[in-house]
Amino acid sequence: MNILNETTITLDSRSCNEAYARGAVAMFISSLDPTVSEISDIKTAVSEAVTNCVVHAYRDNVGKIRINVRILPENTVYIRITDKGCGINDVKKAMEPLFTTAPGEERAGLGFAVMQSFCDAVSVRSTPGKGTSVTLRKKLSLRCHNV
Amino acid sequence: MKTVMQGNELTLFLSGDIDHHSARAIRETADGLVQEKHPHVLKLNFADVGFMDSSGIGLIMGRYRTMQLYGGMLRVTGVPDELRRIMELSGINALDVLEGGKGNEYS
Ligand SMILES: Nc1ncnc2c1ncn2[C@@H]1O[C@H](COP(=O)(O)OP(=O)(O)OP(=O)(O)O)[C@@H](O)[C@H]1O
Ligand SMILES: [Mg+2]
Numbered sequence: 001m002n003i004l005n006e007t008t009i010t011l012d013s014r015s016c017n018e019a020y021a022r023g024a025v026a027m028f029i030s031s032l033d034p035t036v037s038e039i040s041d042i043k044t045a046v047s048e049a050v051t052n053c054v055v056h057a058y059r060d061n062v063g064k065i066r067i068n069v070r071i072l073p074e075n076t077v078y079i080r081i082t083d084k085g086c087g088i089n090d091v092k093k094a095m096e097p098l099f100t101t102a103p104g105e106e107r108a109g110l111g112f113a114v115m116q117s118f119c120d121a122v123s124v125r126s127t128p129g130k131g132t133s134v135t136l137r138k139k140l141s142l143r144c145h146n147v
Numbered sequence: 148m149k150t151v152m153q154g155n156e157l158t159l160f161l162s163g164d165i166d167h168h169s170a171r172a173i174r175e176t177a178d179g180l181v182q183e184k185h186p187h188v189l190k191l192n193f194a195d196v197g198f199m200d201s202s203g204i205g206l207i208m209g210r211y212r213t214m215q216l217y218g219g220m221l222r223v224t225g226v227p228d229e230l231r232r233i234m235e236l237s238g239i240n241a242l243d244v245l246e247g248g249k250g251n252e253y254s
């Protein structure tokens with residue numbers, strides 16, 4: 001993988017860090033001159049993945065969330081969100097729209113559906129008891145600057 | 148959060164980012180006011196919301212159920228263009244709570 005630029009952020013799984021997480025990713029990719037709607041898509045997808053770590057992965061404790069952001073050739077953004085929390089037993093099922101293990105907490109079961117709709121590719125790796133990593137990819141439009 | 152009670156209608160003017168962190172306070176305010184004032188219609192105005200993820204959908208669905216429980220109605224107004232896609236994706240259109248436009252015509 002030819003990485004043009006990269007950063008890694010580690011944060012505690014506290015809900016007050018959700019805004020920081022998506023804001024930090026948005027700032028890092030701003031050098032690619034994304035459109036307002038591309039920034040919004042990426043912030044939303046990152047917010048979903050990070051919130052899942054806070055709400056599900058570290059349900060009864062506070063753990064570390066690692067966010068690795070890479071700028072790849074052709075204006076492509078790669079974001080990997082990793083936790084060492086409870087893991088997911090059945091990833092395929094978890095990714096189905098409206099599936100949630102926390103309906104009592106007003107979860108809609110739409111986090112993965114939103115990530116899939118707002119990014120070009122989403123892949124999930126999880127080991128029950130060990131943790132989960134979610135990888136998002138999105139190719140941004142190349143805008144012409146010669147106005 | 149600005150709230151306005153007018154006749155049987157309670158309007159909550161939401162602002163800023165709606166995520167898992169901020170949804171909690173909004174939920175508590177909304178449910179507290181609904182219990183206290185028993186409005187027939189609860190309006191959530193999204194005109195000043197700049198960001199929302201699926202936690203916002205959970206918030207809307209939850210208020211929809213609360214209002215049903217009290218025999219009232221929920222309306223979602225002023226949805227900015229940036230939030231249209233997540234609203235559509237969530238299927239809340241089917242609940243018939245969404246009002247069109249930038250919302251100012253309804254507020
Ligand atoms: N990082 C994670 N660790 C453990 N379980 C997870 C993780 N991410 C998702 N899950 C599981 O996958 C399910 C579906 O996740 P998804 O984000 O689609 O919906 P949700 O979080 O339940 O609801 P919403 O995102 O709409 O608030 C969750 O209910 C949870 O059981
Ligand atoms: Mg989720």
